[in-house]
Amino acid sequence: MVNLKNVTKRFGAKTVVDDLSLTIARGELFGLLGPNGAGKTTTINIIIGGLLPDAGSITLQGSGSPQDPHIKRLIGIVPQSLAVYESLTAYENLNFFGRLYGLQGTDLTSSIQRVFELVNLTDRTKDRVNTYSGGMKRRLNIAIALLHRPSLLILDEPTVGVDPQSRNAIFDTLKNLKAEGCTTLLTSHYLEEAQQLCDSVAILDEGKLVARGTVEELIALHGGQSILTVETTKGKSRIETHEPVQAIVRIHAEEQIISLKMESPSLEKAFLNITGKHLRD
Amino acid sequence: MKEIITLTRKDLQLLLLDKTSLIVTFALPVVLVALIGSVFARSFPPSSGITSYDYAFSKVMFWGVLGGLASSVASLAIEKNSGTIIRIQLAPVHKFQVLAGKALACISVILISSFLTWTFASLLFGIKTASPLNMILICFSNAVLFAGLMTFLANFVSTERAAGALSWSVAQLLACFSGIMFPIAIMPSWMGHAANFNPVTWAVKAMEIVLWTGGTFGELVLPVSITLGSGLFFFALSVYLFRWTTQNA
DSSP: OEEEEEEEEEETTEEEEEEEEEEEOTTOEEEEEOSTTSSHHHHHHHHTTSSOOSEEEEEETTTBOTTSHHHHTTEEEEOSSOOSOTTSBHHHHHHHHHHHTTOOHHHHHHHHHHHHHHTTOGGGTTSBGGGSOHHHHHHHHHHHHHTTOOSEEEEESTTTTOOHHHHHHHHHHHHHHHHTTOEEEEEESOHHHHHHHOSEEEEEETTEEEEEEEHHHHHHHHSOOEEEEEEETTEEEEEEESOHHHHHHHHHHHSOEEEEEEEOOOHHHHHHHHHSSOTTO | OHHHHHHHHHHHHHHHTOHHHHIIIIIHHHHHHHHHHHHTGGGSOGGGSSOHHHHHHHHHHHHHHHHHHHHHHHHHHHHHHHSHHHHHHHSSOOHHHHHHHHHHHHHHHHHHHHHHHHHHHHHHHOOOOSOHHHHHHHHHHHHHHHHHHHHHHHTTOOSHHHHHHHHHHHHHHHHHTTTSSSOGGGSOHHHHHHHTTSHHHHHHHHHHIIIIIOOOHHHHHHHHHHHHHHHHHHHHHHHHHOOSSOOOO
C-alpha cells in the first residue's frame, strides 16, 4: 500500500529523513515511533505529497504517486493539530469537507451520519466545535478524515491530550477500521498504545530507521528479560529471566511467597534499548 | 466550480461568526462617513458641487474594503496554522480553486461592505450617484483588485499576527499614495506621478469620477481596466507563488 525507497529530506543543512525505506502492507495497522524531531511528521508529509523528497521515491497503491489526484483521494489524514473550524458546528465541518470530496445529497448525509457513529459523537452534531472537550475535538478530527472512506488512514499523534474515555473510543474506531480492511499509519508518543494497536512498528531516530518489525519481534529482540521482584519469608529478591512463570513455580516450591511483582518486556524497554533514550526525550 | 462555491461559502460562514471582522468591515465605514463628513462640513460650500459627505464617502468606502482585505489575508494564515489546509490539500481540489474560493469570498465581503456603506450614505447623508450602474461597476472592479491583492499578500504570511501586520501596513501605504488619505494634488509632483503606478490610485479615481463629476462610462474605461487588470494579475501571481504548507520538520 505504501512504499518508501531510500527517501531523504533535508531542511537546509539538517537531514530530517535519512535514507528511509519502508513498506506498509494493505490492511496493516502500522506504527511509526520516535522521539520528538525524529522525522515522523516529515515522513507523513512526504507520504501525503505535501513535501517532495530530496532523494528516493514514494509510491502508493503499487505505483501511484502521492501527487496524483486519484491517489490523494485514497488518503485520509488526521493531522497532529486539530484541523477543524472551531467556530463552525461539527456537522458544518463535515458538510464542508464532504462537499470538497464531491459528496452530495443523501450520500453526504449518510456519510456524515456514519462517521459520527464511528467516533461516537452523534449527540453533539449541531454544537459548535469550540464547545467540545479536547477528546471530542480529536474524535471529530478523525471523523473528518474518514468521511470519504479512505483506504489509507494516516494519524499523526491522534490521542495527544485526550481523556481515557476518548482514547478508548479512538482505539475502538481504529480497531473497527482495521476489521474493515483500512490500512492505517499511526504515529504516537505512547508506546503502550502502539503495543496494543499495531501489527508492526518502525522506530525512527534522527531521521534514520533504527528498527522495524512486529511488536512481538521487537520486544523479543530488544525488550530484555522479565523482571520479577519477589518477597518471600526469606527476604526480597529481584530476578531477571526470560521464563518468569517457571521461575515463580520454582520459588513457590521452595519458599512461601508473600508478594510478587512482575515487569514484562515491553516496547518501551525495546525502544530504550534500541535508541538509548526514552520516547519523550 | 462547485468546489470554489463550497470554499467561498465556508469562508463567508466563518466571517459572519467573527464579530470583530464584521464591525471593521461593515459598520466602521458608515461611522467614518458620518464623522469625516461632519469634520469637513464647512469646507465644501454649495458652489463646490459636492458635499463633505460625498467627499468622505469616496475615501472612507475604501477603509471597509481594506478591512475585508485584512480579514481575508488572515483567513489563509489561520488555515495554514490550524492544519485545515492539509485536509484541503488532500481533497481533490487544485490550488487555483482554493485561492479562487478565498478570492470570491473576499469579493463578496467587499461588495457587501461597499453596498451597505453606499446605501447608508445615500439614505442618511444624501450621497448622490449619477449612475448607479457605473457605481456597481467600480465596486466590482475594486473588489477584484483587493481580492487579488489579498491572495497575493497571503503568500507571505504564516501566522494570523503576521497577516494582520502585513495587510494593514500594505493597506496604509496604498492608502497614503493613492488619494485615500491625502489628495494627490498636494503631493510633490514626482510622488503624484509615482502614484499612477499604484492600482489603488485608479480605483480612487474611478470612484471620484462617479461621485464627483458624474462621469460617463467612457471616462471609467481606463481606471476600471487598470483596477480589474491589476486584480487579475495579482491573483495569477498568487496562484503561481502559492505553497500549501510552510516547510518544517
